[in-house]
Amino acid sequence: xxxxxxxxxxxxxxxxxxxxxxxxxxxxxxxxxxxxxxxxxxxxxxxxxxxxxxxxxxxxxxxxxxxxxxxxxxxxxxxxxxxxxxxxxxxxxxxxxxxxxxxxxxxxxxxx
Numbered sequence: 001x002x003x004x005x006x007x008x009x010x011x012x013x014x015x016x017x018x019x020x021x022x023x024x025x026x027x028x029x030x031x032x033x034x035x036x037x038x039x040x041x042x043x044x045x046x047x048x049x050x051x052x053x054x055x056x057x058x059x060x061x062x063x064x065x066x067x068x069x070x071x072x073x074x075x076x077x078x079x080x081x082x083x084x085x086x087x088x089x090x091x092x093x094x095x096x097x098x099x100x101x102x103x104x105x106x107x108x109x110x111x112x
Contacts, residue, residue, distance in 0.1 A: 001112055005030040008105045013093030015073065019109070020045055021083040035088060044077050044086045065102070067095070078102055080109040 005017045009030055016031025024045030029037040051063050068075040069091060076087040076098065087102055 001028045001109065002030060004105050004108050004112070008087065008101055011098060011101050013090045014098065014101075015088045015090065017085065017087045017105075019080065019082060019085055022048075023083075027082055031088065040075075040086060040088070044075070044084055048077060048079075048084060065099070076102055078106050080106055081112075082109070085109060 001019060005019070005028060008014060008017050016029070016035055018029040018031060018037050018041055019027040020041035021027060022045060024042035026037050026041045029041075031037055031040075047066070047068070048063070051066060055061055055063050062079065065076065065078045068077070072091055074089045074091055074093065074095075076089065078085045078087075085102065085106060087098070089098055
């Protein structure tokens with residue numbers, strides 16, 4: 001899993017990535033020291049739980065990917081077999097390229 005994250009982090013604009021369980025427990029992380037992986041993981045799981053409830057109420061389905069935009073960074077959260085893939089990027093990133101690479105990583109993580 002770590003190798004998948006390291007390859008993903010080679011994409012220009014990606015600051016780091018991590019995988020957390022559905023409960024928000026950190027599985028593996030490849031982020032800079034400026035990012036608190038445990039906090040980001042727990043927060044992401046909480047966000048997903050709320051989003052899943054909204055999706056079920058509205059469309060009776062679960063989300064696959066969400067993008068949360070801050071002032072200087074984006075948080076991209078995607079559902080994977082073990083829980084969630086969380087990718088942190090700069091806001092000026094090529095979002096189309098990042099989404100393609102995240103989807104590739106998601107497929108690779110399904111086989112782990």
